[in-house]
Amino acid sequence: MQFARRAILTLVAAAALIAGRGPSAAAAPELSVVATTGMIADAAREVGGDLVEVRALMGPGVDPHAYRQTRSDIVAASRADLVLWHGLYLEAQLEDFLLDLAARRPVVAVAEGLPRDVLIAHDDYADAKDPHVWMDPALWQQVVRRLRDALIEVHPEGEATFRANAERYIAELRELEGYAANVLASVPPDNRVLLTSHDAFNYFGAAYGFEVIGIQGISTESEAGLKRIAELVDLLVARDIGAVFVETSVSDRNIRALIEGAAAAGHAVEIGGELYSDAMGEPGTYEGTYIGMIDHNATTIARALGGTAPARGMADRLN
Known part of the structure; x- marks a missing residue:
């Protein structure tokens, strides 16, 4: 375990050096964002608009509970302006890597800020909560706001854009919430x-x-x-x-x-x-x-x- 942790730290440090030799942030037309899941990546694109370039680590059919970072993931996350992950122990195998990276880069667990009283207890871990909050569009709207704030924090010049895009997207999520409620009530x-x-x-x-x-x-x-x-x-x-x-x-x-x-x-x-x-x-x-x-x-x-x-x-x- 200690060897694996040291290996992660070595790769993170090497990737940071590579990033430092690359083009300056001022020369880049977009904010580089890495997201763990597709759901977070999709929200980041909606809120970030033309100001962000988003890479999702996990694609279709990938199980986030068991996913382990690859070397390319480590390099991409270490070079990103912002790393967004879910938290609530969803990305169980990535936690050590992401927590280590947070000492060097902006890394935000977007679901961790949800009020504890809206979270459902985890079946397998006494002190943990069920991470699958995206299954309720009302809860996901709160996650989108947290994501918006994370973008503003790393790129304050884009605040007006991020706020406008977030409000538009949240309005679409409310429409989705209403549709789901109506059709499911017919069962x-x-x-x-x-x-x-x-x-x-x-x-x-x-x-x-x-x-x-x-x-x-x-x-x-x-x-x-x-x-x-x-x-x-x-x-x-x-x-x-x-x-x-x-x-x-x-x-x-x-x-x-x-x-x-x-x-x-x-x-x-x-x-x-x-x-x-x-x-x-x-x-x-x-x-x-x-x-x-x-x-x-x-x-x-x-x-x-x-x-x-x-x-x-x-x-x-x-x-």
Whole structure:
């Protein structure tokens, strides 16, 4: 562990020297921002506009709970004007690197400033909180404001732009919040059970009145055993649950085992759709934005569980 920590510090220091030999910040037309997750990167682009160039470390289908930094990540973060990460122990394998880097560069955990009373307790760690706050657009608006303030702090000349862009984006998030509430309210109360690969949807459930059941815990590092699968098969049968959901960033192995177990018990269960949990869709697509991600999830869940929602979602842009 000590060797790994020293190696990280050595790479950070080397990258800082490389950065010092590069073009001056004054010559660069944009603010260089590195974000850990796609959701944070998308918000940084929306708020930063033309003043920022944003690189996301984690792409589509990447699990942030297990992600470890690469050499190119270390160099990019060490040369950035600002590094944005989520916090709340989401990027568990990156924490040592990011905390070390914070002694040298502006590094901000954008979700750490949320009021503790709005956070849900973590299943696996007594003193930690569930990090998946982006599943509630109302909470994500608070994160966007924290991100805005971080941009202003490192680039005060852009304050007017950052504030204007943030207000526009937050207005769009409020529209998304209203759409999700409307279509999910159309799901019959008895059908409001959301069973997915891991507990990424607790904030979603709290916001929209759904019971959320994850096969794995909040972290995908926890494994679901045979006993857990058997218990959930019994639950599917007893409560006549007919649809479960896979996630783009988590293996569907356990979901398939549930469906097979239910079938063996004489109960048919289908996959209601694929949801975005810890990562967004492909870059350049609507689902590759935060708004598109949540639009997709709300629309897919509502339609699969007996509610009413337009096939192409809030903005008529879903694939």
